[in-house]
Amino acid sequence: MESRLLPGTLLPGTLPPGTLLPGMRLPGILLLGMLLLVVPPLWGQEEESGGLGFLPWQERTAFLMSSPGSLRFGLYGFANPALLATLHEPDLLFQWSDRNGFGEFDDWALFAAVPNLGFGVMERKVAGERIRDHRLALGFGSGEASSFGVAYGWYGGDADLDSQVTLGALLRPSPFLSIGLTGTRSFGSADYEGVLDLGLRPLGTERIALSGELPVNSVDRFSRIPWAAGAVVEPVAGIRVAARYVDDVGFSTGLEVSLGTGGLRSQVHLDTGGSHRFNTYGVRLGAYDRNLRDTHFPRRDTYLQLRIRGSLPHQRARFLDSGKTLQETLDALEVARRNPRIAGVVIDARGIGLSQGRAWEVGAALGALRREGRKVVLYVERGGMNVLHLVAEADRVVMDPRGSLTIPGYLIGRTYLAELLEDVGIGVDEFREMEYKSAFETFSRTGMSEAEREQSRRLVDGFYDLVRGNVTQGRELEEGAFDALIREGILLPAAELRETGLVDTLARPQELDGILEELEGWKPRRIGPQDLLPHREPRDDRWGPLPKIGLLYAIGPTLTGTGIRARELAEEIRSLRARDDVKALVLRVDSPGGDALAADLVAEELRKTAEEIPVVVSMGDLAASGGYWISMYADTIVALPISVTGSIGVIGGWFWDAGLGDRLRLHVDGVQRGPSADARFGPALPLIGLGLPGRNLTEEERNRLVGNLNRLYDEFVEKVAEGRGMDPAEVREVAEGRVWTGEDALDAGLVDELGNLTATLRIAREAAGIPEGERFAILEGPESPLLDFPPFLPRLGVERLGVEQPPEPDLLQTYLEMILERGGEPLPLLPFEYVHWHHRMGEGG
Template sequence: MKRYFIFALVALMVGGALAQGVLWGTAAVDDPMGMHKNPGYLGLGHGAESAVFGSFSTDSFSTMDIENTHGILLNLQGLAGGYENIGGMKRWTTGMGFGDRTFGIGYLRTWTSHDSWGGGWRNGWILGAIVRPWDFVSGGWSYESSPAMEGHRVGIALRPRTWRVTVFGDVLKEDRADWADIGWGAGGELHLVDGVRVFGRYDYFGKDDLGETVDQISAGLRIDNPFAGTGAIATTGIDGEWSEFSLYSVASSKKLPSLFKLPKTSLSLDLSGDYAERPQAGLFSPRKRAFGRLLRSIERAAEDDRVEALVIRYRFPNLNFAQTEELRDVLQKFKANGKPILLYADNLGNLSYYLASVADFIAIPPSGSGVGIIGLGAEMMFFRGALDKIGVEPDFVNIGEYKSAMEMFTQTGPSDYLSENMNEILDSYEAEFLGRIAEGRGISIEQARELVDNGPYTDIESDSLGLIDSLMYWDQFEEYVRKERKLKTQSFGAYALQQSREMNWGEPDRIAVIVVEGNIVKGSGGAGGLFGGASVGEREIISAVNSAKNNKSVKGIMLRINSGGGSALASDLMAHALSDAAEKKPLVVSMAGSAASGGYLVAMPGAKIFSDRITITGSIGVISGKIALGGLYDKLGITTARFERGENSAIYSSAEKFTPSQRERIHSGSLRIYDVFKDWVADGREIPVDSVDVLGRGRIYTGEQALEIGLVDTLGGFLDALDYLIEETGANRRDLALWFMPGLKASIESMLDMMAMQIPVLRELKSLPVYPFEDGEALYLMPFAIEVK
């Protein structure tokens, strides 16, 4: 058979080597230069990339003429485009790809013309796929139907032990060629150091009519800076001489391993808005940023040699006390690495000054308002008097004298147990509050307490007392940062979004972060409505646990808890699923603002429990009961009629209180549920059941107090739990993905909720702890929550 097509193909590949990505194997394509060899590359998620190239021959050394062989190729998040002129053959390309790091599929459409064809454009297409199930192997296939060829490419690539070494092999089968005429090629790439790579390839195309071997050798070198690379390639011609040379440049939106360092910079962080434990997005609310990702980004900046300082504009983000503690701790780590923190705020209160005190320089405007530190206080509302007036009778059974969550309905003031517990918590909160302010401003605890006792302060008083470092407006602060401190800043958001190029094949190691936040309810939770905050149901948590347990890329599970509990049944079912997962994968617990009652029970399967210093936890006890509305019905002229079968069929009726026998049944059932709670704690904490009862009875503790009595293992936040889990699992810290689960969807109710919270009484109604639960449902629910402002 004559091999006219082979010679045409050889001519095209020699003249347009770079455009065809000759140095890449079909399974090893790594930049836009190889998209025509295998469009499956477009689906692997390498961000935005571009490439330009030009070629010349030994005959044109004197002029470096690249007029007849040049081009530009683009990959914009899987959308491809390009133009090439290869020795007079012009080609336009468009296409797209989709997939993930383990599998990519792509399709290109081409339009090609050549002067010798007498005008017009000839259509073509290329379909390809790449599969990378593991970090050491890649398989590729593509089919091309174009004026250049019609046929299949199949290849395999291997990486023995490291991404720095790649070897690959290909076969090429044209539709019109005999199987005896199959071409093949082999090559490899070696990263000598970060930013310097060498590569080469040998291709065999068959034999000509004279029996001579038709082959080709290519070799090249590429040097990268952080976001671009420049390379040179030499290729042998049909005569075997090194006669074709190419220069090319690639650019990437993702940071490449580089021989060069980026210049020093400082970061400007606008600290405002919401930072959710689990990200939220919806039609009627802005996307909430993940609090854990904020912490990780600051930690990365703390360890990044090129980051010199952090400039914070504090605009009262929606963070609780425990989150602020964790944020302050990571800022302290940033500062401990010799990197200054400069903070500006319009004014400062208790929580904001607690955070600001970590900064090396604090400024506020000379507008009269200053530092409003006034100490910590708690105010509770009791509704019993109002309920009596409208004929509503709360009827609850508490297991544990400190289990006082329903006292707001059953009492006109706090019990002695509630008062005792509240004062213990406030003492612990105050110690943390004063201690960090004293540490940050270099004063004693006594001086800090005196400052708090005499607050609030005006701007001038704040300055004269050393609570701040300067009075200036924002524009003056910016000028101070730029001229006095000589800092060049970039957006913290841009820095946080800046990703490194994924050099490893296959899926990244994942840590599943399963977030239990809000009231624990049966079924499915939600983002919250007009009279209640977020809730989380056992269905979504169990589904998330099973997904993490069965996903091979998930190396470990972090259970992040910010919940005061809720449904006893839902809490137990969650704990059971988590216990099963803990037998298959490492599971650690990170307690945020609260992990109490049901929120504490679900932590029991964790191999290690991390708690913030001021986390609210414990509250081991049970509440059951209902609200009897019979008196209200009478006042409104509402009557009810019941038709019963069974002595206790009306036990959960909203019209009347429990009878003595019904109350006894509720009490005995609650005792059994309390025993279940104690058993979970005894097993999880490896302490006797009798000791659990002593520590329980509904009593709550701060994280520091819980550590002293063995209810948690260590003090630490999200980052500490993550570091521990990485060490335990051997996960790749450089190429690690956090998988926040379950996702939280917003609703129209969320928008109404934001409007309703402008009304003070609705803010109080929102805090009522019974709205998501059914009458008679046993609750693992903490008695109160403290909000520091």
């Protein structure tokens, strides 16, 4: 299972698939055992030694303002290498003392680190000898509740000291407690040292931290423990006051001021009698740190630059895939909305290929920005009806001078195959017991049934009315002007679009800076999503395991081994339900249905999960029939206004060889025992590999299959009634296989809210009791595909490796295979044209 830490959130990271204790990773537990092996029992007989073979703890940490675990990142792995796992960006810290004058660098230290890797060098004069201490450190783990690390140290200068290895662990089981453990062992002697570093935050925040240090080594054992204690107060963001007392050494007070990507610090050191010894100073450069200006006096001077390419899939492949996902895009827009420095966004939509549902979701996020006074600039080259959802929410639409839109309106239709199948010799028998359940019409009719025409008209009108309302309001057009555009929309070039007011400016991308300056009256700077401040903020403000929300994806037909991969998805749901740190579950559904067994596997796990934690469903473009089945037990169902949902019903039918085998000179023969053993036996069609039953059903066989269909429909209705808290009679009024837009489904009581995936996560966060603005982790699953093969590559059997393939060009064959393989079974399945239309609209942008 993948993990991402999202706003009110953190940066991308990886969390463990399971835990032994709340918030403690298995490697952290193992490291504790390793420390017990590295550090021999400290209560044995004292060794005869003139001193440690390496610098003791109090000398190695002379530049610390407080204990390593209580103030930001300690000394970047120099004291405890496990702290490197908490570092979020590259950072550099230079410190020096004025023992022999301000400009004399007799004692100095340089610490450089990137996340999980650090190097430090410290030069000091100890007992008249100049010692240069070097350390290379590695940190591992999430940096959240537990992490561990290892460091190798060696010396230069005058002293003859041994190189050594340090193992470190950092455990933060709650927002109030930090436990650091280090064990150091010399390579040249039997000397060793163990240190316990405790941090306490009485308020559970970075405002106040108390600390204590207990080092014990092989020379002094327990006869002398040079303990240390301290405190850090951060009254306002980035201003930190620290105090530290080291036994038999003295007292120090310090001030650290963050300047964003830099900072300054200074300490005054006194001896145990209170006399001044020296001062130390420090300059930091690199990683962003919270600071007074950005927190309390932000300047709105920045635009977010966001590129939207392709379809914005729900998950990216684990390798060789740098594309953005839908959630990452919506997340960036939500972070920008909450960031007071963001004046607006530039959406670069060259190469856009969004389905209409995802286009609406992005448009809704842009609308939220505009409502808070941020500007939205959209750059587009070409597009279709779906891009209008973005156009409607833009303050300035910029189009390439050679660009165009194809916006002819909406159509739902299908190719009817009844006469073709009859002509080639394939018999078709439709089991249709529900008025609107029309999935088999493709094969059994030559035109739309009245019920299908009614529901298709309602869908098309819903799609059209929504986009017309948004565009006329957002672009200040009359409805008649919009309708005129659609009438001429077979191809509208950029110049005509500018004349109609749908486009504001014709320009190329390199001219955007000038357009922004004209729009704002000043020249804003542009940043990418990775530079947004909430993504760059340090993670030291909160200790302990983050609350987590599961985000699982049910994408494709409801099948067990492919499509939504129901068995795997059900296991993921069980796994999340068993975790104490998962506070809510969101299931994203984009499915036309398919197999009832697969749908029920997932629905049953969601029902059990909803008894323990909040469960929220986010519906995408399609969440109907079997797609609605897997949604019905959620505490809250959130749909898009243009989601296609409902279709509570099942369909079935029978294909058989009515002469095709004779025409193709195919002959079958066999022996049987059982009157229906031959019902599904027949010729296998060459080349395409589809098997076709050799005969029609008997009346008794047909009645049995139709009876099963009606029983499954009754069960479907009962389950929906249970999940939605409705009377079964109420469900039947909106069932009969009828599809609804999300907006109509809200009126029918089949969904609870309208909104995008961002809104769904907000609802889940609130239901989980996570306060607004507090970080939480998103645990995504099931595991994304290994690779995303481009559609021009041949199929090489890589599905055996668990690699997701691109959509098949012949969707009808895939659809037909699913029906034939189940031979008359009742299926909670949408008509083929919805699957095809959804696929085609995604390609059109």
